[in-house]
Amino acid sequence: MTTAATFHVRSVRLGDATVSEQTLQATSETALRQTLAGQGLTVLSVKAAKARASHAAAGGRGRYALFCREVGTLIQAGMTLVEAVDTLSARERLAGRHDSLAAQLLQRLQQGTALSQALASMPGAPAVLVAAVRAGERTSDLAQALNDYLKFDTLVEQLRRKVVSASIYPALVTTLGVGISLFLLLVVMPNFARMYTNLRGAAGGATSWMIGLSQWVSEHQAATLAAVGLTLLALAWWVWRGTARRQVMALAQRLPWMRRRIDDFQLAMMYQALALMLKGGYPLTEALAVASRSALDARLSQALQQALGRIAQGSAVAPALADAGLCDEVGRRLMAAAERNGQFHLAADVVSRLHGERFELFVERLTRIVEPVLLMAVALMVGTIVVMMYLPVFDMATRLK
Structure with missing residues (x-):
């Protein structure tokens, strides 16, 4: 499966002189240019983003x-x-920050630029926020538009915090277990090795292997510590650069049951963005185009573009979304009901909450499974090292008898 890359894009819409800067994900620069062209945007430049861009975003x-x-x-x-x-x-x-977001926006507002256009010119501005503010400017209710965006942001942060909170305990348990194991291998083992020097030739099996490992660590302690330190630095670099996240996500996407739960996370944000846009008075096709830039990966973004193309050609909304794999049977029926009563924003909000609740339930269940498994794994790892260290002691006691 192709991994999505992150790009910094500068574009302009025909009839609008304001240059928009966005950070988007796509499988390739060519695919991204085609997607933006389909949205009526003229691409000025596309630059591949560094891995640290995700942290900045x-x-x-x-x-x-x-x-x-x-x-x-x-x-x-x-x-x-x-x-x-x-x-x-x-x-x-007054706090000594002269290049803050408010200062940059104030300069543009004093030049007569609308807030939506000022935000669109800011690097890293969320597309959903720009669209929400533009809707608020249309209805002259900017405060409500900002509150609506905050609801969307709250949902995103709530789902992200759920993942972070669920990963803290397993990370602590794993770190503690690895730390204890390293202490036993690097500090305790060399001391045991000196006791086992005379036992090297006669011992056998696990005892002989343990003695050999103890002696090797004792003789090459500096090299072992250096190797451990370099491994920890490489691991920290791997995580900080964002490579760990991308590779874990790519692996998760290959597992069907994990891919469905990741889709729930993204679809919850997509439908919440869609509800926000529709509530602000956007046409459905334009709202779908904005929602496609909310949090979807390349696969779901392409599926939404296909559904959007069918809807623009006159197809019903519910079948187009269902055929693209963007809603389940409940979602399809809700969107079909919205086509009859016109309450698309309410239906989208309900579908968003359904996907969000499904993702939260998945995280809770996974946490309940992973925590005891990790505890058992750490206990086995540390216990195995301790038992193998003391096996030669038992062997020595037997020989003394």
């Missing part, structure tokens, strides 16, 4: 969410948009 989401929360609060308190952004910018200047 995560930090950027938090920055934009905080900005939306503060601006929405000030607007509801009676300030105009420019006054609210100016207030936040003044606070940042």
Whole structure:
């Protein structure tokens, strides 16, 4: 399976002079250009993003969410948009931060640029946020649009925190087990090796193997410590660069039951973004185009583009989404009901919650399975080392008798 790569894209829409900068995922630059062209965008440049971009994007989401929360609060308190952004910018200047998000947006707003266009020109601005603000500008209810985006961001962060919280305990258990094992191998074993020097020739089986390992560690302790240190540094680099996440995700995508749960995570965000756009007055096709840039990987994004093409040609929404694998039977029936009553945003919100709850249930069940398995694995690893260290002691006691 082809792994999706991350690209920094600068594009412009015909009839709109504002240059938009986005961070998108695609299987290749050619596929990304074709997707953007299908959305009516003229691509100015495409650059492959470094692995660290994922960390920057995560930090950027938090920055934009905080900005939306503060601006929405000030607007509801009676300030105009420019006054609210100016207030936040003044606070940042007093704190010694002169190039903050509020300061950059204030400069554009004072030049007469709409907030949606100002956000679109900012690197790393979420496409869903830009679309929500644009919808708020259409309906003259910017505070509500910001609140709607915060609901979307809350869902995303809630699902992410669920994964992080579930992984903390297994990570601690694994780290503790590996640490104890290294201590036994690097500190305790060399001391035992000196006791077993005279037993080397006569011992056999596991005892002989353990004595040999103890003596080797004792003789090459510096090299062993250096190898362990380099291994830990390589592991930290592997995780920090984001390679670990990509490879784990690629492996998970090859397992059908894991792929379905990952799809639930992405579809929960997609349908929540779709509900936000539809509530803001976007046409369904345009809302689907924005939702496709919310959090979908290349496979689901391509499936949504195919469904969008069918819908644009007059196909019913529910069959198009179902045939593309973007909703199950419950979701299909909800979207079919929305086609009759026109309440697409309510149906999309319900489908989003269904996928989100399914993903949360999966994480809880997986945590309950993984935690005892890890405890048993760590106990077996440490216990095996301890038992094998003391086997020669028993052998020596037998010889003394």
